Amino acid sequence: MRDYLIVFAVLVLHAVSVRVAPEIGMALSYFFFGAFGVAAGVAAVHRGLTSGRRVDARWLAMALTMALWLCGVALSARQSYVLDNANPAPGDSMFFYIIYVVPALVALSSSPVAARKRWALGIDLVLASMLATLFYVRVFTLVTMEGAAGRPEAEAIAAMLDFENIFLAVIAIVRLLASERQREASFYRAASIFFVSYTVVVGYYNHFVALGDYPDFGSSWDILLDIPFAAWLLAARRGEGHGRVRWRPPVFLVRFVQSGSPVFMAMSVLALGLMVMRHHPGLGVAACAAAVLGIGLRSTLTQVSLVEVESRLTARQATLEGLAYRDGLTELANRRALDATLLTEWHRTVERNEPVALLMIDIDFFKQFNDRYGHVEGDECLRRVASALAGRIGRGEDFLARYGGEEFALVAPSTTLAGAHQLAHALREAVQSMGIRNEGSPYGMVTVSIGVAVGVESPEAGPLSLLQAADNALYRAKASGRNAVASAA
Known part of the structure; x- marks a missing residue:
């Protein structure tokens, strides 16, 4: 509330001072314009540096907007006091009053997807430079450094200001409506307040005050020009929490506006290029080409970035899936992968018309091994x-996994019971031939017991039946003295 009272008091002071001292009313208005402009710029810089963990360049761009507007004020004062020029539209100040929109347009058309990409900043700066050039050519096509030659030229400048201000107000409102985060909402709310009020106030002032009965600064009407900057100052000084999104925009709207926001800059260049084409056809064609190439190049590079991100995410997902199906100790597949493979191969037995074999493998006397060593x-x-x-596995389609603890399992598609027994004996001999010492075993070395089961898909049996059968066979192999192979009864 204190900020509102201070700002209101300064506005009243401006209005009263020019009434009380009309002989220095122009100087007083220039002073208040400068004070409000500086305060608004400082507030924007402060928010840009303190609104988050990283510097928010959007607020700094608005500070540059305020600085350019202040340049226009300074040049207007120069025309009035140094050059004694009473023309309502001198070219130098008009140029800065118009070009002030360029940094704001860069901020409002920035896309969060590519906000941290150098190429995006480069394209924006090229288009912004082209826009500034077009503004310069357009302004000095209508007026000279001393000002407008007549009322039609002055009205054309006023209409140009109306167009760009309305354009920025609409963009700011659209970005606000599509804001899904507090930080975004805070900035676009302040920008919407500023450009909407600036559009209304400056439009009225230009057409009915400057081009009406009060062509010079120094009247109480000048307080109108303070209002947008006072509104911006109050909006910028509000904490980020006050920028909370009041409604939840549809996700499609958020993504559509974020993706399409860079078009605003290109549209500005294209529109202004068409305006200057009559008197400067070469520059107009170059501007149109720059707008088309700029948005096309930006869209292409954004797509390339998205493809790169998608590729990295796919690779990361594959890695994570690999970890999810991999046993960290043995680097074999884990129980989860075994269950998925067994289910797949079980259903393929009908298609292949061949059985699938399951071998359950257990290290003998492993508890004694752990206790001793x-x-x-x-x-x-x-x-x-x-x-x-x-x-020892010879076929690529055979699937070996760690079942849990000291148990392993092998899924062997298209394998008969005889073939499964042969494979089991080969595996048992491969482990025994390593000669790993185990004094806790009657064999004096590490051995394995293997249970074998073979089956095909049927209405009476499923993969769990095969697993149970292989487990029963393993129990029989261990009951027979271990270091043996047994099959299901």
Whole structure:
């Protein structure tokens, strides 16, 4: 509330002072214009530096907008006091009053998708430079450095100001309506307040005051020009929490506006290029080409960036999926991957008209191994057994996994019971041939017991039935003295 009272008091002071001292009314108005412009710019810089963990360039761009407007004020004062020029539209000040929109347009048309890309900033700066050039040519096509030659030229300048201010007000409102975060809403709310009020106030002032009965500064009407900057100052000084999104915009609207916002800059260049084409056809054609190429290049590079991001996400997802299906100790597939593979191969038995075999493999006397040699050696034993089993598998379609603890499982598609027994004996011999010492075993070395089951899909049986059968077979192999192979009854 205090800020509102201070700003209101300064506005009243401006109005009263020019009434009380009309002989220096122009100087007083220039002073208040400068004070409000500086205060608005400082507030924008402060918000840009303190509104988040990173510097928010949008607020700094608006500070530059305020600075350019202040240049216009300074040049107007120069025309009035140094050159004694009473023309309502001197070319130098009009140029800055018009070009002030360029930094604001860059801020309002920035896309968060490419906001941190150097190429996006480069394209924006090229288009902004082209826009500034077009403004310069357009302004000095209508007026000279001393001012407008007549009322039609002055009205054309006023109409140009109306067009750009309305354009910026509409953009600011659109960006506000599509804001989904507090930080965005705070900036676009302040920008909307400023440009809407500036459009209304400056439009009325230009057409009915400057081009009416009060062509010079120094009347109480000058207070109107303070209002947009006072509104911006109050909006910028409000905390970021006050910029909270009051409604939840549809996701489609948010993405549509964010993706299409760079078009605003290109549209400005294109429109102004068409305006100057009559008197400067070469420049007009170059501006139109720059607008088309700029938006096309930006869209292409944005698409390339999105493809790169998608590729990285796909690779990361593949890595994570690999980790999710991989046993960290043995580097074999884990139980989750085994279940998925067994289910797939079970359903393919009908298609292939061939059975699938499941081998359950258990390291004999592994508890005694751990108790005698420790868990570090136990882990190394698991890794060596896994390596031996994987090295003995001859077919690429056979799937070996760590089932859990000291148990392993092997899914062998298109394998008969005889073939599964042959494979099981080969695996048992491969582990025994490593000769890993185990004094807790009657064999004196690490051995494995293997249970074998074979089955096909049927209404009476499923993959869990095959798993149970292989587990029962493993129990029979262990009951027979271990270091053996057994099949389901």
